[in-house]
Amino acid sequence: MKSLLFSIFTLAVLLINALLSMRVDPLPYTGGRARDEEERARRNSSSLAAMFGEFRTTLSDVMFIKTERYLHAGVGYAVHHTAMSAEDLAEEVDEHQSELGVHDDHDHHHHDHDHEHIEGLEIDHEHAGTATLIPRADRDFRGPIGRLHREVKPWRDPSKPHAHTDGRELLPWFRVMTMSDPGYIQGYVAGGFWLQTESLDLAISFIEEGLEKNPDDFQLHVSRGLLRVRKARRAGDLNAAVLEPEVRSLLELALADVLRAAELMQRVRPDDVDEDGFGSGGWGRYHESDAMASAHLSVSLTRNLGDHQTAAELARTFLEIFPDSVPLQRAADPENIHHE
């Protein structure tokens, strides 16, 4: 009898606790400094964060560091990033903008990337100069121990360009990142970026999974829009006088994505964004890059779909947000409408 009562008690406690566990979780809160890009960038730039950089508090961060280490062929560099993925995405944005006939005034920043390939590694000259965690011989007081450390661990002279590996092998890690923290937008964006090299449809469904959990995140809408543009490009000529039905349908879907992204972006973009792209409320350079991409792509896709008048109106609307944008100024110019 006692055993039966104890079993009933055990089952009742397990059931109640499972319900409580599903109902109360103190961690998935909105806001907070850890999710603030600008705050993270500030913290990452400090010497203390570099010293204790490995002691990140969330699994997603730890995995992001590990993926970055992998992307640098195992070489540990001092914390120097806010996001690897957004930089890559920005390149993608520029590429697509070029394809669509929109030339960004900050194109030079990304196109200045001087990449070459040696033994399967992409050599990135732009990021040369970032300090490695294991110091150079002339800055290492440890003498022979330091030399041994550099020999046995992956190390590269920090004055030399970074060597980048293929990020496709990291796809499972991006998956785990987003599973552990479904609000980790960087994980979705970076994972989607690498996944597209395997399959565009898979990349789109990965981004859509992120959108299910973060329906109001404009960067995810931009990502899906970009992926659909790429898919359309594979399906046919985007600049053809008469678009093929499949291309048109994909471009319409992409346009819906970037218009939605632009709408959401206007709700969250602060008014005090500086020339480096930083603003209050955690707005960072990568948000700004994606915000501009949503505006530029909205205009260019509308034009590609043949509605030049609406494209010009959109450009004029977005010029209120990005007054220095040369592509938007060009698209808003009435003379250009008829020359397209």
Next chain:
Amino acid sequence: MINCNHVLLIARGAVLEMLRRKDLAVLGLFMGLFLLLVGVSRFVGFDNPATGTFLLNLSLTLIVGLSHLIALTMSARQMPDELERRTLYPLLARPVRRADVILGKWSASLFTGLVVFSAMMFLALVLVPKLETYQIGTLLQLLVLQLPALAFTAALGLYFSMRMPRLLGLFLGAILVYGAGYVVSFGRNFPIVHVLPNPGRLNLVVRYTDGVAPLAAGEFLMLALYACLWIVLLVAATIRLFHTRSV
């Protein structure tokens, strides 16, 4: 009926045994390392307020992790040590109920964890500069919830030590204390993972250092209830196991 005097005497004996085993020296070493960390950080300086928050988060995370480790290791070795040294038999030969023994051991583990937590938390709150705004209400909730959280961990260690070999029990306990949160995160769509005992759920350190507002009263009480139910279940199950053992 539980005899409080017996429970307190057994708890006192367990704490004295811990002191005899020079565990205090290990604790002192950890505290010294912690002070060194804070000292080095203050010497290096804080480039910006965000770095101060980083150090605060790191310190509080270490403190919570260490105090749970102490509570877990102490609770996990209580009964196996007594059985190994055969010191349990003279104790049980006296008019002491088995439930008193378990409660005494559990209280001692909880007390030790609490002492470590309180001492180091005091140092952290005094020595680590708070350069950004933090919610005092969240700090109070963090401090209060660590009491049931440590009791939960101690109960878990004690239960596993009665169920399986000491090292395996310790290993499983550590996985649950430090890893159950990740398992629940990965499998949040599968209700079965919510059955896992998860003392880490009561850890509000990240919430506090993130400057987030305190939990609503209802949520706070539900978290406390969650821990209390697990404690009652685990302690009751340990007492039952001890009763069925032929000691």
